[in-house]
Amino acid sequence: MERTTDEDVPADAPEAGVPSRRRRVAARTVTGAAFLLVLVALVAPAEFARLAPGAFVRVPIEGVVGVALVLVLPAKARRYAAGAAGAVLGLVLVLKVLDIGFDAVLVRPFDLVLDWPLLGPAVEFVKESSGQAGAVAAVVLAVALAVAVVVLTALSTLRLSGVAVRHRRPASWAAGVLGTVWLACAVLGAQFVHGVPVASRSAAVLAYDHARQVRTSLNDRKEFAKAAAVDGFRDTPSDKLLTGLRGKDVVLAFVESYGRSAVESPQYAPQVGAVLDQGTQRLRKAGFSARSGWLTSSTAGGGSWLAHATLLSGLWVNNQQRYRALVNSDRLTLNGAFHRADSRTVALMPAITRAWPEASFYGYDTVYDDRNLGYRGPRFSFATMPDQYTLSTLQRTELAKEDRAPVMAETALVSSHAPWASIPRLVPWDQVGDGSVFNGMGKGYDAAWPAPGRIRAEYRTSIEYTLNTLVSYLETYGDKDTVLVFLGDHQPAPLITGPGAGRDVPITIVAKDGAVLDRISGWGWQEGLRPGRDTPVWPMSAFRDRFLTAFGG
Numbered sequence: 001m002e003r004t005t006d007e008d009v010p011a012d013a014p015e016a017g018v019p020s021r022r023r024r025v026a027a028r029t030v031t032g033a034a035f036l037l038v039l040v041a042l043v044a045p046a047e048f049a050r051l052a053p054g055a056f057v058r059v060p061i062e063g064v065v066g067v068a069l070v071l072v073l074p075a076k077a078r079r080y081a082a083g084a085a086g087a088v089l090g091l092v093l094v095l096k097v098l099d100i101g102f103d104a105v106l107v108r109p110f111d112l113v114l115d116w117p118l119l120g121p122a123v124e125f126v127k128e129s130s131g132q133a134g135a136v137a138a139v140v141l142a143v144a145l146a147v148a149v150v151v152l153t154a155l156s157t158l159r160l161s162g163v164a165v166r167h168r169r170p171a172s173w174a175a176g177v178l179g180t181v182w183l184a185c186a187v188l189g190a191q192f193v194h195g196v197p198v199a200s201r202s203a204a205v206l207a208y209d210h211a212r213q214v215r216t217s218l219n220d221r222k223e224f225a226k227a228a229a230v231d232g233f234r235d236t237p238s239d240k241l242l243t244g245l246r247g248k249d250v251v252l253a254f255v256e257s258y259g260r261s262a263v264e265s266p267q268y269a270p271q272v273g274a275v276l277d278q279g280t281q282r283l284r285k286a287g288f289s290a291r292s293g294w295l296t297s298s299t300a301g302g303g304s305w306l307a308h309a310t311l312l313s314g315l316w317v318n319n320q321q322r323y324r325a326l327v328n329s330d331r332l333t334l335n336g337a338f339h340r341a342d343s344r345t346v347a348l349m350p351a352i353t354r355a356w357p358e359a360s361f362y363g364y365d366t367v368y369d370d371r372n373l374g375y376r377g378p379r380f381s382f383a384t385m386p387d388q389y390t391l392s393t394l395q396r397t398e399l400a401k402e403d404r405a406p407v408m409a410e411t412a413l414v415s416s417h418a419p420w421a422s423i424p425r426l427v428p429w430d431q432v433g434d435g436s437v438f439n440g441m442g443k444g445y446d447a448a449w450p451a452p453g454r455i456r457a458e459y460r461t462s463i464e465y466t467l468n469t470l471v472s473y474l475e476t477y478g479d480k481d482t483v484l485v486f487l488g489d490h491q492p493a494p495l496i497t498g499p500g501a502g503r504d505v506p507i508t509i510v511a512k513d514g515a516v517l518d519r520i521s522g523w524g525w526q527e528g529l530r531p532g533r534d535t536p537v538w539p540m541s542a543f544r545d546r547f548l549t550a551f552g553g
Contacts, residue, residue: 031163034156038063038086041093041153043200045193048104049499054192058200059182067175070161071168078161086157090150092203095210105493107300107503112210113217114319118303217319224322228315233548234332242341244519244551245406248511249399250338250483252410254308255466256417257459259491260294260504263530268460273530275464279471280528283510286475289517292508292531293524295540300503301493304412305358307505307540308489312362312410314544327361334544335362338408348373348394348411350385364410368393377435378442379422380415385435386424387413387466391473392432399477406481413469416462418492420455421447423462426469429476459496467529474510484510506531507543519550 042060045051066085070078098110127135164171184190186199233241262268263276283290298310298318309317309326312333317323339345345364349356352369359367373393375385390411398407415424422443431437450458470486478484488505491497508529511517523546526532538546 031159034159037153037156038089038160041089041096042203044093044096045196045202046096046099046103046109046206047195047499048100049494050193050196051100052193052196055196057192058196058198058202059178059185060200060203061179061182062201062203064175064179064182066157067164067171068179070164071172071175075165078165079158082157082161083154086154087150088207089157089203090153092207093153094146094149096206099206104495105301106303107491107494107501109210109213111217111319112214114220114321117320217321220319221321221325224315224325228326228329228331231314231332232545233337236548236552238340238342240553241337241548242343242551243553244516245483246341247406248481248483248513248516249406250343250408250485251394252334252408253470253484253486254304254410254412254489255463255470255486256304256412256414256489257492257496258416258463258466258488258505259297259300259497259501260506261491261497261501262460262463262488263506264533265497265501267456268463271460272463272467275467276530277528279467280530282471283474283529286478287512288474288478288510289512289514289527290508290510290529291517291520291523291525291527292506292529293526293535294504294531294537295487295507295543296537297488297490297503297505297540299489300491300501302490304489308410308412310540311487311543314541316539316541327358329361333362334547335364335408335410337548339363339365342405343408344398344405345408346394346398346410348390348409350375350383350390351412351414351417353384362410368397375435377438378440379444380424380438380442381419381421381445381447382417383414383422386438386441387415387469388424388426388429388473389432389435389438391469392429395473395477412489413466413486415469416459416466419447419449420458420462421449423458423465426465426472429472456496459492471529478510478512480512482512483516484508486510504537505540523550 039060040056042063043056043058045055070082073081095110095112102108102110102115123135123139126138182199185197190198192198262272280290295311297307298316299306306317306319306323309315309323312335313326313331315322315326315331317326335345335347344366345362346366346368347359347362347364348368350370350373352367353371356367356369370384373385373390375389377385377389380386390413394409394411398404398409422441424438424441427437449455470484474482474484485507487507490505491501491503494501508531509517509520509525510529524536526535
């Protein structure tokens with residue numbers, strides 16, 4: 001049978017070769033897409049800060065080994081192996097996406113065992129901003145995309161294995177060359193992006209790390225229970241607790257996203273440092289002294305409740321499982337210690353908009369939240385009300401009363417919460433009232449995030465606002481029996497800090513009574529509102545015991 005050439009086809013005949021050429025082009029396009037999907041799954045970094053074009057110019061050793069195996073396995077085994085490997089690689093890609101998301105927000109990878117409860121708040125965030133239908137659509141789309149990635153990656157590896165077998169010699173040559181390149185790059189430590197080696201084994205390492213983390217997480221409940229069983233203050237008599245603060249009103253204020261970066265990073269330190277230094281001078285003029293140090297938070301980027309629980313309980317609470325175990329226990333917290341020492345304990349939590357069962361664990365006498373704080377002003381993006389209103393309400397409803405017990409008040413100051421889209425201005429304290437004075441300043445919950453070129457400046461402005469509010473509050477209402485402890489709950493997300501910022505947060509104790517600060521003279525803390533670069537750093541979980549020891553009988 002003779003082979004027909006293009007010259008044999010009449011000029012007016014249908015172009016029989018066109019469909020064939022189109023099929024070849026389509027087939028090559030599909031193969032190219034399959035190759036790119038598998039390559040991305042193999043080499044994509046799992047850290048948000050390392051997502052750059054150069055991070056994808058890498059040689060994955062898993063791919064080289066995969067080609068070698070495909071070429072030596074029999075046909076049936078090859079199909080099973082390629083399909084299974086593709087499905088696993090698809091799961092790895094889904095896990096990488098989760099890791100990137102968690103790294104961008106919480107500065108850590110996703111935990112396959114302990115982090116599923118955190119997806120609920122993410123859905124709630126979508127619901128608040130886009131409604132119930134938007135939240136349902138987002139969940140359905142996310143699940144569909146995850147399934148599609150696994151299926152498409154499995155189909156891609158099957159297709160590529162078939163191509164490799166049909167072109168055995170070029171595939172063998174390519175595997176040999178790439179294996180040699182990988183080895184050379186591994187020896188030389190070649191990198192196009194810092195921390196992302198050209199000789200990639202990231203997929204295998206990620207799978208191994210997460211498998212190891214699963215084992216650790218499964219044992220975490222037992223480890224936490226062992227730590228919680230040790231409590232040197234559980235049986236301390238009430239008359240021996242906090243004797244150094246009897247008669248004092250103690251305000252413990254968590255400042256949202258107030259991290260070490262705000263104090264030391266060149267893009268924030270000049271302005272924030274000036275606020276702290278000026279605040280030190282203003283408070284000194286008003287008769288107050290201050291000491292400042294560093295704590296390492298149990299979380300970063302978010303999860304404020306984990307930091308609150310860590311500081312108050314003296315236990316390292318860095319996941320939701322530990323948090324649930326803690327709030328269902330009888331652990332003595334700082335709040336509980338003040339309660340046993342005959343202080344009235346209150347909480348002011350303006351970001352809480354619904355029932356808060358955990359409040360019973362902390363043992364507050366009264367909880368003020370968004371539903372009963374009486375605010376009549378505008379919302380400020382995430383913040384339901386300005387920090388100045390929160391502190392004004394504390395003064396009006398609790399501290400201004402006569403013939404009362406000493407008060408221990410815990411509050412979360414949320415004006416510096418992401419997305420920093422709406423920041424209040426200080427007003428005269430006698431004009432705060434029901435918050436109507438803030439009309440015209442705020443924006444709704446769904447306010448757009450500041451532009452990329454502005455967001456860091458807005459973050460800095462929010463921190464300056466809250467610090468100035470605290471200083472002004474003490475100037476206006478503080479007296480010889482006032483003790484203010486304020487600290488950051490965690491560092492903001494890497495979008496604000498940049499990569500590798502750490503988890504340290506500033507903490508400051510302010511008092512007019514010199515005897516209060518004498519109690520902590522051995523801590524090595526820096527005088528004033530700004531901790532020194534070399535000031536000691538403690539785990540946040542160490543604070544409860546150090547505080548109860550310093551101010552105990």
